[in-house]
Amino acid sequence: MLEIRQLHKSYPIGDSSLHVLKGIDLSVKEGEMVAIMGSSGSGKSTLLNIIGMLDEADQGDYILDGLPIKNLTEKKAAIYRNKFLGFIFQSFNLINYKSALENVALPLYYQGMKRKERLELAMFHLEKVGLADWAKHLPKELSGGQKQRVAIARALAADPKLLLADEPTGALDTKTSHEIMEFIQHLNDEGKTILMVTHEEDIAAMCKRNVRLRDGIIIEDKMVEQVRAQLYV
Amino acid sequence: MFDLDLWREIFQSINMNRTRSLLSGFTVAFAILLFAILFGIANGLQNTFQEAFGTDANNSIIIYPGRTTKANKGLQVGRRIQFKNEDREFIKDTYGDKVQFITSKVNKSVTASFKGEKNDYQLRGIYPEFMFIENNVVKEGRYINQNDINNKAKVVVIGKKVEEELFFKETAIGKYINLSGIQYKVVGVFTDDEGDSEESIIYIPISTIQRVYGNNDLVDFMHLTFNPEMSSAQALAFGMSLENKLKERFDVASSDQRAIRIRNMAQGTQKVDMMTASLSVIILVIGFGTLIAGIVGISNIMIFIVKERTKEIGIRKALGASPRSIVSIILIESIIITAIAGYVGLLVGMGVLELATPVLKDYFIKDPGVSNSLVAGATITLIIAGAIAGYLPAKKASQIKPIVALRDD
Ligand SMILES: Nc1ncnc2c1ncn2[C@@H]1O[C@H](COP(=O)(O)OP(=O)(O)O)[C@@H](O)[C@H]1O
Ligand SMILES: [Mg+2]
Numbered sequence: 254m255l256e257i258r259q260l261h262k263s264y265p266i267g268d269s270s271l272h273v274l275k276g277i278d279l280s281v282k283e284g285e286m287v288a289i290m291g292s293s294g295s296g297k298s299t300l301l302n303i304i305g306m307l308d309e310a311d312q313g314d315y316i317l318d319g320l321p322i323k324n325l326t327e328k329k330a331a332i333y334r335n336k337f338l339g340f341i342f343q344s345f346n347l348i349n350y351k352s353a354l355e356n357v358a359l360p361l362y363y364q365g366m367k368r369k370e371r372l373e374l375a376m377f378h379l380e381k382v383g384l385a386d387w388a389k390h391l392p393k394e395l396s397g398g399q400k401q402r403v404a405i406a407r408a409l410a411a412d413p414k415l416l417l418a419d420e421p422t423g424a425l426d427t428k429t430s431h432e433i434m435e436f437i438q439h440l441n442d443e444g445k446t447i448l449m450v451t452h453e454e455d456i457a458a459m460c461k462r463n464v465r466l467r468d469g470i471i472i473e474d475k476m477v478e479q480v481r482a483q484l485y486v
Numbered sequence: 487m488f489d490l491d492l493w494r495e496i497f498q499s500i501n502m503n504r505t506r507s508l509l510s511g512f513t514v515a516f517a518i519l520l521f522a523i524l525f526g527i528a529n530g531l532q533n534t535f536q537e538a539f540g541t542d543a544n545n546s547i548i549i550y551p552g553r554t555t556k557a558n559k560g561l562q563v564g565r566r567i568q569f570k571n572e573d574r575e576f577i578k579d580t581y582g583d584k585v586q587f588i589t590s591k592v593n594k595s596v597t598a599s600f601k602g603e604k605n606d607y608q609l610r611g612i613y614p615e616f617m618f619i620e621n622n623v624v625k626e627g628r629y630i631n632q633n634d635i636n637n638k639a640k641v642v643v644i645g646k647k648v649e650e651e652l653f654f655k656e657t658a659i660g661k662y663i664n665l666s667g668i669q670y671k672v673v674g675v676f677t678d679d680e681g682d683s684e685e686s687i688i689y690i691p692i693s694t695i696q697r698v699y700g701n702n703d704l705v706d707f708m709h710l711t712f713n714p715e716m717s718s719a720q721a722l723a724f725g726m727s728l729e730n731k732l733k734e735r736f737d738v739a740s741s742d743q744r745a746i747r748i749r750n751m752a753q754g755t756q757k758v759d760m761m762t763a764s765l766s767v768i769i770l771v772i773g774f775g776t777l778i779a780g781i782v783g784i785s786n787i788m789i790f791i792v793k794e795r796t797k798e799i800g801i802r803k804a805l806g807a808s809p810r811s812i813v814s815i816i817l818i819e820s821i822i823i824t825a826i827a828g829y830v831g832l833l834v835g836m837g838v839l840e841l842a843t844p845v846l847k848d849y850f851i852k853d854p855g856v857s858n859s860l861v862a863g864a865t866i867t868l869i870i871a872g873a874i875a876g877y878l879p880a881k882k883a884s885q886i887k888p889i890v891a892l893r894d895d
Contacts, residue, residue: 302889305804307804307887307888307889307892308887308889327808327809327884328808328809328810331803331806331807331808331809332806332808334803334804334805334806335805335806336806340804340805342892346797346800346801346804346892347801348798348801348802349798350498350499350502350503351498359802359805360805360806362491362495363802363805363806363807363808363811364806368490368491368494407805411805411806
C-alpha cells in the first residue's frame with residue numbers, strides 16, 4: 254500500500270534550516286492500523302503531511318499504491334488526494350458556512366459527481382456516523398465529537414484507500430475520544446488502511462502497530478495487541 | 487461551460503458571507519455612482535454645445551462672389567465676379583465625391599400675395615439638393631425636384647411662417663400664390679429648426695427664377711456640403727483648394743481677399759470638435775480614474791477575503807480541489823460582486839441625474855443622461871474590471887499550500 258525509503262525533510266528557519274525528518278523508512282500494508290507516536294515537535298505531522306501529499310519531501314522515495322509520488326503538479330496532487338486519501342484533522346477543518354451534509358459531499362463535488370448523487374451518498378455516510386438527523390446543521394451547531402464524526406464521514410465519502418488522521422482525538426474529551434476511536438476501529442475492521450498521529454499512549458494502544466519517532470528517525474516499530482475502544486464506552 | 491455546481495458554490499459563499507460581500511461591493515458601487523454622475527454632467531454640457539450650433543449641415547461651405555481689389559493678368563481693380571450655372575458643374579467635376587451636395591442660388595426679394603393677404607419675402611432659386619444642405623424638413627407636400635428644374639416649372643415650396651401668414655387656416659398645397667404678378671403653384675411646405683427667419687422663405691427651381699428674372703444663367707452664390715467623412719483638417723484644406731481653384735478660374739489674384747470669399751463651417755466645427763474632444767478626454771480620464779479606483783478597491787478587499795478564507799481554501803485543496811477550481815471560485819465571485827454592485831451604482835447614479843435634471847438646466851447642462859450603449863459598455867467593462875480585480879487574489883489563493891493553510895495555530 255505504502256513504501257517510504259530514506260525520507261528527509263527540513264524547514265528553513267531564517268538563515269539555517271531545521272532538519273525534521275532524517276531518513277525515515279516505513280512500509281504499510283493494506284488493512285493496517287498504524288499509530289505514529291512521539292513527543293511534540295518530533296515530526297509526526299510532517300511525516301503524515303508528506304504521506305498525504307500536502308507537503309513534499311526533500312529527499313527519499315515515497316510510493317503510494319504502486320505510484321511514485323514525486324514532483325507532482327498541483328493538479329495531479331489534487332487528483333491523487335481526492336482519489337486515494339481521506340483526511341481527519343485535530344481541529345476538524347469543516348467549512349463553517351456549509352451544512353454537515355454539504356461538508357461531507359464536498360470531496361464528491363471535486364470528483365465531479367452530480368449533485369443529487371453526491372448528496373445521497375453524503376447522507377449515507379452521515380447515517381453511518383449516526384448524524385443523519387444533523388445533516389442540515391452548520392458546524393457551529395455541533396459538539397466537538399459530532400464535528401469529528403462529520404469530518405470522518407467526509408473523509409470516507411470518496412472511498413479513499415488510505416485514511417490519514419492527525420491527532421483525531423486531540424481536541425476531544427476522553428469519553429468522546431473513545432467513541433471516535435471505536436468508530437475508527439470499526440472502519441479498520443471493514444478493511445480500511447489507517448495511519449494516525451497521536452502522542453497519547455492509550456489511543457496508540459487502540460491501533461495494531463505503533464511507530465515511534467524521535468529526533469527525526471524511527472526509534473521503535475512494533476505490532477501491538479489492539480485494545481478495543483468499546484471496552485471503555 | 488456552464489457549471490451549475492460552481493455557481494451554487496459561489497452564491498452560497500456570497501450569501502453566507504453577506505457583510506463581506508456588501509463591503510466589497512460598496513467600493514465599486516460608489517465608484518460607478520460617481521462616474522455615472524460625472525459622465526452625465528459632462529454629457530449634458532456637450533449637449534448644450536451641440537444645441538448652440540444648430541443643426542445646419544455643419545459640413546457646409548458657402549461661396550460668395552465680390553469685386554476684385556487687386557489688378558491681375560491685365561484686368562483692372564473693381565471687376566465684378568459673376569458665377570454662372572457652369573461653375574457648379576466645374577466644382578462637381580473637379581472635386582468628385584469630396585462634394586456631398588451642391589447648389590447654386592439666386593436670391594430675390596418678392597411680394598407674395600394670396601387672396602387678400604400680402605407680404606414681402608425672400609425668394610430663393612435653388613436645386614433640390616438644397617434641402618439636405620439647409621436641413622429643411624418637408625411638413626406637407628414635397629420639395630423642389632429635378633423635374634421642376636428641367637421643366638422650369640412655376641412651382642414654389644414655402645416656409646411654415648409664409649403658410650401661416652398668407653393662408654391662415656387654409657391648406658396651401660395646390661393653391662396658387664402671386665409673386666410680382668406671376669402665379670406659382672404651392673407644392674410643399676417646409677420647416678427649419680433654425681426658426682422663423684428661415685421659415686419666412688419661398689423656394690423656387692433655380693431654372694425658373696433665372697428664366698423669369700432676366701432669362702439668363704447667372705448665379706448669386708453657391709452653397710455646398712463636403713463629404714462628412716473628411717476630418718476638419720481635411721475640410722479646411724478642401725476649402726482652401728476650392729478658393730484657389732475658383733480664383734484661378736476667374737483670373738483673380740491669389741492674395742485678393744474680396745473677389746471670391748469662402749465661408750467654411752469646418753472652421754467653427756473644428757472649434758466645437760476640439761471642445762468636444764477635450765470634454766471626451768476629461769470624461770475618459772474621470773471614467774478610468776474611478777474604474778481603476780474601483781478595481782484597486784475590490785482587489786484589496788478580495789486579497790483580504792482570500793486571507794480570511796485561507797483555511798477554507800486549504801481544506802478544499804486537501805479534499806481534492808484543483809488550483810483551477812480555486813481560481814474560478816474567487817474570480818467569479820469577484821466578477822459577480824463587481825457586476826452587481828456596479829449596476830446598483832449605475833442605477834442610483836442615473837436616478838440622481840434624473841432628479842437633478844431640472845436643477846442642472848440652470849447651469850447650462852442639458853439632458854444629462856446616461857445612454858443605453860453606455861450601460862452596455864459599462865456592463866462589459868465591469869465584468870472585465872471584476873476579472874482584473876479578482877485575478878491577483880485568485881492566483882494568490884490557488885498558490886496557497888494546504889499544509890500552510892491547515893496548520894493549527
Ligand atoms: N512549515 C514549517 N516551517 C518551519 N518549521 C516547521 C514547519 N512545520 C513544522 N515545523 C517544525 O518542524 C518540527 C516538527 O513539526 P511537526 O511535524 O508538526 O511535529 P509534531 O506533529 O510531531 O508535533 C517542529 O519543530 C516544527 O516547529
Ligand atoms: Mg502535530
